[in-house]
Amino acid sequence: MTAYLFRRLLLMIPTIFGILCVNFAVLRLQSMSLTEAMSAGSGESVGERKVGAGGWALESKIDRFRRTGNDLPALINTYGFLTKESVVAWLRSTAPNAGTKDSVRNQREKQLWLVGTFAVHPLAEVLSDSALADLHGPASQALALCAYTSIEAWDLNRLSGKRIQQIQARNRTLRTLVIAYRQTPGQPFSTADEHAAEKRAALVALVADPENAADFNRSGKWSALVTKTGFYDFLRRLATGDLWSESRKEGAFSVIAQYWQTTLVLNLLSIGLAWAIAVPLGIHSARRANSLEDHVTTNVLFLLWSLPSFFVGTLFLHYFCTSTASGAPWFPNKGLSSPDNLWFSTPRFLVDLLWHGFLPMLTLSYASFVSLSRYLRGNLLEQFNADYVRTARAKGVNEQAIVNRHAFRNSSLTLITLSSGLLAELFGGVLIVEMIFSINGLGFLLLDAARQNDAPLVMASTVVSVGLLLVGILVADVLYAVVDPRIRSRYG
């Protein structure tokens, strides 16, 4: 039994890892690029009128990207190997005469801004080469942003006051040293700054300053190949629990801590309900197989099965949870308990919970009990034709005992196997049901986070629901072993 459990637990690791990979890939593809964040920040996305151009405060955008680990390349970070030549080629590809679309140029330009300290030295080399005069403007802009060092609230305890002042002073200086440049469509960049020479010299001097050497060195480029990547960062934050939710301004896991129990309770109750309906229904159908009654139930249940839960949920909401001109609704329309439930006695609290939870549970579980009861019926019919049932009947065992003690026990293996699959379905369904019945659970949180573009919170809540799901599957596996002696004997 222990060996069996251990084996099951080990199997979970690749599962979790695979899910994390898929999760990460989807969110990476969906997440905002710096260009989009910039146009969203300037009010463009909501069609809002803005006063004046400029004032985009790129630094705070970059801070936000760094806080969520979104500035790093996804899997491999080769930025440590950037050379002057490759940076020149990169800068040239962002020029208005590069022959590519503006969106592509913008994308490349913003990508360079996110490279960070690895690009500082190559950019300084570009700036010190007077033959590359056309690139000095964009190079100074990129250098100012790559050399910019974020200071977050948690750095205040980590770094000394003197060091913080030094970094802040450097950040301020960098802002003033950007060389203004023109982008005329179809032509290369051109410098439009009378102080270009001084700014250039100051930037090169700033990079060469021994005081800054430690911040801009490239010694960690080999380890950065793997460790300075989005995926590594995601795993690290997941392991240490500091995924940061931008929309709630709180750690993602401390947000989830307030939500996960509701979902778990709802799902467990739904499974309970599904079994409580499916088992009697299945047995009943099997015993009256091929009668008119059986045909009618089968057809009705299949009809039910084909209705999607969001549709059924909305119907429930509109017909059973809405007051009409003539009276109050039958069921409450939101939450899992009444607003003043805190002062209820425990029995009343439980009744209130059932009253609130009934429709959400039904919506979640009707698809499951339909399929469960059909599988059970089929399996029971098979058992009824088996030799041991015939023997029992011949012995004169009563029908009740045959069904309950012999046939059903064998069929319950199927039920348990199916339950773990149903659990996965429930975690999907809970998204919609929680939204329709306004229940503050994980699904509710997940959809809200997705709506607010909060990738870390989406990641964290998916991981937590996957964790819950895996625990559920584990429980099903254990039950399987408990019910089936063959498994127990196989693992000793």
Add this chain to the structure above:
Amino acid sequence: MNGFKVAFLSLIAGLLLYVVIDQWRRPEQMGAMSRSFAEMAEASRAQTDELRKVRLALEARPVAAALTPSVAPSVAPSVASGVPTNVGSGAAVTPTAQVPETPATSVQPVPSTVVPAPTLDGVAKLGVEFMKPMDRSYIIAAHLGGTLRMISSTPKGLNPLLSSDAFTSEIQENCNDSLATHTSADPEAWFSQLAESAIISDDYKTYTFKLRKGVHWQVPAIAERPEFTWLRDVHELTSEDFAFALQLVLDPKVDCEHLRGYYQDLDRVETPDPYTLRLIWKKKVYTSLSFSLGAAPLPKHIYGRNKDGSIIPDNQVAVVFNKHWFDDERGVCGVGEFRLVEFTADKVARLRRSTDYWSTPSMHFDTIEYNFEIKQPDAMLVAFKNGQVHLTGLPPLKYKSEVLDRKEPRFAAADPANPKAGRSGEFGWEAAKRQAFSYIGWNARRPVFADTKTRQAMTYAFPKERIIRDIYMGLGQPILSDVHPDSSAYNSALKPLDFDLDQAKRLLAEAGWTDSDGDGLLDRVVAGNRIPFKFVVKYYANSPEWDNTLHIYRTELKRIGIEMEAVPQEWKELIRVYEDRDFDAVVGSWQMGFDLDFYQLWHSSQIDAPGGSNHCAFADPEVDTLAVQLREEFDLEKRLVIAKRIQQRIHDLQPYTFFMSPKSIFAWQNRAPAGSTERNRYLAGVEWGLDHLHPLKNRSPLSWYFPQ
């Protein structure tokens, strides 16, 4: 025997579960109990405060009445400090006005230190006082009180600088005040609020404010907790609090680029003394007016301190501010009419009238409750029907099914002749205008739309009225320019290019479009090439209304020999389309701001500027000059002349086919809650609110009242 065993075991399990649930609920119950004790204590403290004020007022009354006017000034300060709510500053008030009223009748207007004179029309002028004194005459004392319940969504934090969502700004509007205020109905007229006087000098570059004295910061709700006892001290509002806020806005480290853009031309802030604030701008720009007068203070005694009350070093304030402990505690502190007493994410936020507000009430309600639990549109409607919230919005499709198709008999039937017909049902409803507009933009870079006549013909072929009626269920107001027709700056001389296919055909012929090859499609020669009149219009994919609108438009265009293809685009893709100007025509919409500005949309410098909004490459030298002029002009008359001229020019050149400004349906409860059958209980208060306000002003239910 077996059945008995099972029953016994499940009984034991049930009992265990019962005990576990019982124990699990206990700490929460205890917490709630101690919270409600704290609330009771607070209420009794407020009551004591109130009594103290009454006593002070009673004590002061015979003294003040007996004194001769020459002695009065020496008494005034003591009275003023004792009764901060009712007396502004003692200096210019006549002795009779100085006798404090009993606070119970706090509906009386604040005795203003500025003597109302005809020059105080609220329109900004150089070198003189101009702000109107606050007008609270609309408040009906008998209707003060009551609770308003609304649906809202959990905000991203509550920090006034860091969060830009609608909810945070609404909370700030209710819990904090600014130097002066204006309404969208008449944005040029300013009413004094925290600033007693404002003088503009140095060619509209320097703003000098004298602050009201005796305004105190609210004590935040978390001060009840033992670790925050230091928050219970009362602090007076000073110019430092404004300077603190503005310095944070200007600091690049603070996460508020949405505000920083507006203040980028602010040079410096000076605070010569605690009641004087001076803002100095680098150059003369019209927006400096609303952003100087509209500046709101930030409590330095909270945001400048650590959680234990120690002062944060100056160079760290900006860094700490992004993740300040006060925001983690969901605290709100202002000098406004309401204070936040409860906030639970995804559950509820509750505002209650502040007991020591410096002015008389500007709203009737005592409590405002925001419900965050409901996010799904259907669930919102159901919560409204069940009486859990007082109001809701109806999207066009729901409006059609619930109201027009009479699916919900409790809504009154619509009557095209009477826009107020919806008010009388058990659920009242009405259409409200919104300050936004939608349009189809023609890319002038493409040879097809490079000339004015073709663009005019496109507008003539667009059956605007019919589409609004059939597809938007009448929920829109046709517009002709990017200024709302109800605004005072709107040029009413614009002649609409109403749907007329013959006129469109004539204009197209004049523009050189003919069907030379007889394929039913117009064509013309551009730069030696014969091009057919075919184009693609791109629009946001998530809009069934636009699917239908463009379908109708395509049918009409086909009749005059033009082929249009409508391509829906996802949001990310649409951003790219704008970036690359990769469209022949595009559907879009803009919000209309408070301040008139034509630079962003129409100035030719914004065609190729990175992030520029002139997507359609509209270029007209006259509009360029006028748009720049308007940004620097402060004289109202001249501003209106310029704005109207620009509108005329844009209308003549038709860079957009302006479509409509949408209306939205909002519905409210007329029935008293909790199963009462009393009809039209709230109607009087709601109707008063609706008819009291200018049609363009956001019909905020906050200005209604519920008859007691």
